[in-house]
Amino acid sequence: MSGTIYVINPNSNQGVTAGIDAAVAPLRSTDGPAIECLTLAEGPPGIQSQRDVDGLVSPLLKRAAALENDAAAFVIACFSDPGMHSLREQSERPVLGIAECGVLTAMTLGQRFGVIAILPASVPRHLRYFGAMGVMDRCAGDLPVGLTVAELADDGRTMGRMTDVGRTLRDTHHADVLVMGCAGMARFREPLEKELGVPVVEPTQAAVTMAIGRARLGWGGRTLRGTAA
Structure with missing residues (x-):
């Protein structure tokens, strides 16, 4: 199958991109489409505020435009889905955001989803987005681990914090599926799921899975109906 699904990490942290690449490895197949994970060098080291989100839209669109002819689809690998709607206007390819796809996938796995966020400041941004999606009645809670993107590199501390937050979302907020x-x-998806005994959605995997389906079925982007898709 021709074309490449470009998974764009909008922050400049190569370690995050490497983790994303490993997470989507099981979705690669010899008959395609190819999946390539890229780092947006112009992005901040971590996307942790609305200012970070707003500031990277222009370089993201520029990077995607340069890839358009070879793309089967684009996946924006940040839980704020920065620039997703703008890229859907720009591109003729399918454009998937990991937050939207992660939440939609979670709602097929349980009745009430809980989100494990990084910082307290992330939570209002997430809730605004869930409100715009119309899914707040399915959201059990959104709680932070209190670590920056850079601090997530400490595996032991991160796993401990994620387990504690996930357990609270499960036991106190009654979430029956979790989204990272x-x-x-x-x-951390597999060990967290094993530890907590509920489904855990890794949102980039969810988005790439949807992108593969779009590419294989020939469901395009905005040209399908003349509007953003």
């Missing part, structure tokens, strides 16, 4: 609220958490 940062692409930098990708490597």
